[in-house]
Amino acid sequence: MRDLFLIILIVISCITFSLYGAERKVLLIGIDGLRSDVAFKANTPNLKYLANNGYGTYNSWHQDITISGPSWSSILCGVYHDKHGVLDNTFNGACYKEYPMINTLGKWINPNLKFGMYMEWDKLAYQCKQLQWDELIQGKLGRTGRTQREGTQWLKQTDLDFCFIYLGAADCIGHISGFSLNNPFYVHAVERIDKAIGSFIEAINSRPNYENEDWLILLTTDHGGYLFSHGGLSVSERQLVWIAYSDRIKKVKVQTVDCGNMNDACNPFTSKDYRSCPVQVDIVATALDHLLYSENEDLYSCSNCNIEGRSWLNEMGLSNNRTNDTYIALNGSGLRGRK
Template sequence: MKLCSQYSGVPLDRYSTKGQQKLLLISFDGFRWDYDRDVETPNLDRMATDGVKAKYVTPPFLTITSPTHFTLLTGRYIENHGVIHNMWFNIKTGEKQPYYATQFKNEWWDNGSLPIWITAQRQGLRAGSLHFPGTQSTYQGESQTVKDVEPRFYDYKNETKWRENVDKVMDTWFGEMDLDFVSLYFGEPDSTGHKYGPDSHERREVVKQVDRTVGYIRSSVERNGLSDTLNIIITADHGMSNVYRNGLVNEITLSKIPGFSFNDIAFHLVDFGPAGMLLPKTGMLDKVYNALKGAHPHLHVFKKEEMPERLHFAKNNRILPIILFSDPGYVINGFFPVQFHAGEHGFDNDEMDMKPFFRAVGPAFQKNLEVGPFETVNIYPLMCHILGIKPEPNDGHLDATKHMLVSATEEDSQDINSNIFVGLAAVAGFLVVVFIVLVSLNASKKETNYRGSDKSAPPRGKDETHQTAF
């Protein structure tokens, strides 16, 4: 996969804000693009008026927490940054570690891609991270200036804790320590969406909590005197979709599919939502693939090399030989159903239910601007541009987001002024040419008239002289 330069012809130092503007990246896990439509969200609405709102953004596939968050931090598709799942696993021993334990598996995160924390610090800035996936790890031996990893069994819904975390970031990290970049993570509304479903009353209530927190964050900006320097980007890793069961659908259970047997499988990652991966035993790849392909109308089965290019989920050694994902409403069960969530994510990133929201506000951003959708892989080059740092190789493009920036209007103004100058110069040049032509014609006419009058005048005498009056 060719990694693209995100600047696309824009000089690195043009409109650079290095040392002048700060940035806070916030993720509200599982906040779907339309969650503000059935809830009163005055603070998010005000943020859109004061800044930029995207219709929605598209996360990378696989649409689960750790991989999509690491895309935000690196600007790389999942197959390129290598954090391919929420779970660390070892195909030789069969060991799997859950989400929280995987946060402490350094080799899972530190495998060649540098998150923006480290890139910023290598270029003279100071960075911090609170609870963001990947925070615990070091990268090429380096860590953030300051970091905070949530404790085990953390209550992601506790609003009092949310405000304490905001105070730590705003008052201490930005205020006292003068950090330049901070990433801040909240585990909701994801947990509530899983438990009760995205259409539930409980989900709507937690969206109200998110909105209150956004208001608290923005008031903290003013309280700490950061209004002229701090930019805020708020987004999410993925959306959420309803899961149907209890006789409403024909559930996907691999063990019930004719011709398929887990005896042919050396290692598997299923029973974790609507996506999974299989490692068949030696010589069993085609047998497993042929048994599953077309076995259920809502199950998509691909050999690794056959994955659609648009998904960018194939070209990594960690990705297993067979990849499965289901249509919205369905999850993939292994031996028997063990998943009982009312809501799930992990579906195709083209599905609208998987799209997150996006808001941005601050001195770098235009006001009252709504923009069309874009991929979350493009948020990384945007952040680097705001911070004035040179990014690592990535898959994003600044062209996808630079129209949100005040610098874009400045550039347009410069272009307009330049065009006006060129236009005026052209008009002036034309008028000069017209003037020269008219003068020439007039002179020619006078010369013609003069010569014509000589023919009728009497000849002068040889002695005729002219005197000048004094």
């Protein structure tokens, strides 16, 4: 019995060493104009795999302007429009120097981190080109097949620490023919995007050094849609998908309540200290908490950061506490168990 106990201790020690020697990386998948109910009800096996085996919800809530410019700014900066300054898709008034994107925030704490994106939307690509991302690949808006091919190859080979892939076809089709579960063109666009997600997952899984890497996959959207547009406060525009997945993650379907909107006096805004679910501005904090690990305390003490989001690593069972991580490692199958 004593020998068995020693063997178990050795195994746990090896797993713990492996986890903390692993290279931490993040993939953010951003789907423009994805209605949450369509993501849930359509034929989306890859998205559902991440949701069912990860941490997240189909019922996150938009707390700000349901337009792409301000929404992606919130997702990438970790603050709302009253700070990042973006009100629409012109990006006029952007305050990215005062409230920078994740790449600048991360490099303030660890200058060796590298950030990149595959971006279909030219307007957001133009903004990001001015902001010193380490790599920016310009795709073509709505060309999911091209993004799938080029994004998959990119993920297989890149040495970046943070990769962001943007897919815009759902929003394009929604504006043309309607954001609706009853619109076969919109549903098809979402299902085609899901196939791309599957390729991205397989690309990560096939990386030569995958066994020595610790990937966190984050997936969200900028807004939903109503009829042929968005920008309002309806449920179908504000209800969002927010999913996190890792080999070590604790499977949790988050129970949520509407956390309000800063532009709706009838539905007061809920701050990060009182929210029951992850929201858009939490992407930055969660991603950097994972990447920075030993320096994660600096993320909140850094006077330059000013982020309004919070990290959900603890709730995911991905706390930077060694005991929690060892438990998850011994009890999760992760991407390696995916068929």
